Amino acid sequence: FYSAHRYGQAIDLYTQAIELNSQNAVYWANRSLAHTKLEEYGSAIQDATKAIEGYYRRGAAYLAMGKFKEALKDFQQVKRICPNDPDATKKLKECEKAVMKLKFEEAISVPESERRSVADSIDYRTIKVEPQYLGAKIEGDVVTLDFVKKMMDDFKNQKCLHKRYAFQIVLQMREMLQALPSLVDINVPDGSLLTVCGDVHGQFYDLINIFELNGLPSEENPYLFNGDFVDRGSFSVEVILTLFAFKCMCPSAIYLARGNHESKSMNKIYGFEGEVRSKLSETFVELFAEVFCYLPLAHVINQKVFVVHGGLFSVDGVKLSDIRAIDRFCEPPEE
Template sequence: MSNEPNGDQNISALEENKIKAEEAKDAANKLFSAKKYEAAIEKYSEAINLNPNVAVYYSNRSFAYFKTEAFGYAVTDADSAIKLDPSYTKGYYRRAAAKMALCKFEEAQRDFRIVVKKAPTDKDAKAKLLECEKIVKRIKFEEAIEVDSPKKNILDTLEVNSIVVEPSYGGPKFEDGKITKDFIEEMMEYFKNQKKIHRKYAFEIILAVRKIMLETPSLVDITIPQSSKLTVCGDVHGQYYDFINIFKINGVPSETNMYLFNGDFVDRGSFSLEVILTLFAYKWLYPKSLYLTRGNHETDDMNKVYGFEGEVKAKYSESMFDLFSETFSTLPLAHLINRKILVVHGGLFSRDDVTLDDIRNIDRFGKKHLEQGSLMCELLWSDPQIQPGRGPSKRGVGIQFGPDVTENFLKRNNLELLIRSHEVKENGYVIDHNGKCITVFSAPNYCDTIGNKGAIINITPDLKLEYKTFEAVPHPNIRPMAYINQLGSMFM
């Protein structure tokens, strides 16, 4: 007698799975509405496992991935939704949004055109298509201009010495042309009250840091003196009021209270300019006590989409953004603490043989070094994963690396620990890979929506680690990404 279930039982099981899948989808939708995106992803995945033939499940999970900045996974799920139902308009919309987030503007434009064709009365889709077309045209125009007439170095056109500080200016001023601790403290209070320092001082701060960074290697060695501590901070993303709260909690930078800010200083938060000018000012004042790692958001493509370019142009000028752009390209890519702890913004590599000398020798200047597969791209973009080995990036850029990859890299380079940032974490930090890979994120209640804590790591000269977590503090009623273009509503 056969043990196989009969046809009626098969049909009954399928129907039961469909009912359970709908229940999982409904539960996921509630979690999504509550902004519990990771939990929503798990429930959407449950629905897909029960019934893998429903386009909306993939589309909804795509949106949840989008909210967690897993843009690569968001594209994959949108692809699945479209494959299941080529007429499903929302699948194309989801894919267009994720492509935009990855700065793949022409691909996004194609999808928006499909959305508008399928839903001609959708005003939102039309507006986003129009904005996307503007970006594509602008990029092509800029590329054509560069071919016909190479872009001039901003330093060739910038004459800071000729800028006059008007007598009516009542903000902080340099003493004999030099930055001081008093200037920075007055500047921070000025920023807190939503005022701007004079553009002459802003330009001089950026130029001073650019000069320092041009003389800085791609991998910076840091030694913590016996009388000092070093604090590693993760992404602060333009959340100025949370950023200065770190100094309230942990003390302002000084020669003995050292800091390493590990990338993604700007974008998303609408006070990015205040954050970066404060960091640059402290870097100028304490070049051996405050360190800055380049993040994936210290790049033109990200700045054009996520708000920093628009913010600088609104508060100062296009020429100032151009100077920031050139200065970001000079930032180092990694820091080595007491020869034992490597700090990078993103993560590790698609190759097994990378050494510290390889990182030291990266020529970090110019866009071509950010191309997918390059060491620099992977330093800025990669993420850890639970599974051994390597996997495709959930972001669509860089890779994902497992605990064995971390262990092998550390062993090969005689290191004890990898510290990285790049990912929002509920408690501000997470210890992965058998204690060998730590993620720290310092922007609490990220984008005013996630509800996470921020965290910092204090490191003593004998390399003992102390974690501090903190909640978000109030800020003026200016929403995140207030300076981005019409496509911005996608990222909210």
């Protein structure tokens, strides 16, 4: 229609498209151009404004998802239309910096097959515990209920767990999770209960409240936490160490599934990475990222109830056998 100069018909068709999908900035931009050709400048300005908002909102969404290359394209478009907008300029610089960092990391990256596990470089037994440390301690190799209770009390009083014991817990979890399938079957005997919990997101005191109301995890009182243990809240380290410690204490007391926030991209944006770096160390950032890749993806309770984070699949015909066959030991794909 543009090449035939039939701008009125183009406007009608773009109007129909906008009614179907008003979030598509391209539709608004193209209808604005058609209005301009017909010298309908007021309508052109309105549509152009909508287009700018669309690019901005989509760019902000891409940025929040860690899709920096896609976000960069949208903010470049906003910058072209609104060159003096300070917020668009700030977002554009943020995207440019992130994309440059990605390119640098790609340039120096080692092939997956040649990478060493960060766990191979850690020997927690060589880490000395200072005499003045009065917090929770693991005696030998066994995580006990007394240790977990003491650790939770320390966390409630905003005291830190010694790095030696934090390493010990996370490394034990790594070994345990590595042996699990991608889909875990849970058997709940008749007369018994299993408590299923959703996103905790670093809310340690909410987690403690759950345990106070419903009892601590045990073989007789098992829990399934269905992902998103970390990010957003300020006590993600305390949450994940508590959940991991219970799993080390009694594997059948607690089941853990991977959520979308158990991933590098989300942890970088929503706070867990920075919190770990502040409370523990850079090595723990790498270790948690690796261990999160070992978390199971889904659970089936008594061959009847399917539990997975994030909902069902975008395609039909997915079978439990397909999920069992997934090689989960990686970061989640873009799609």
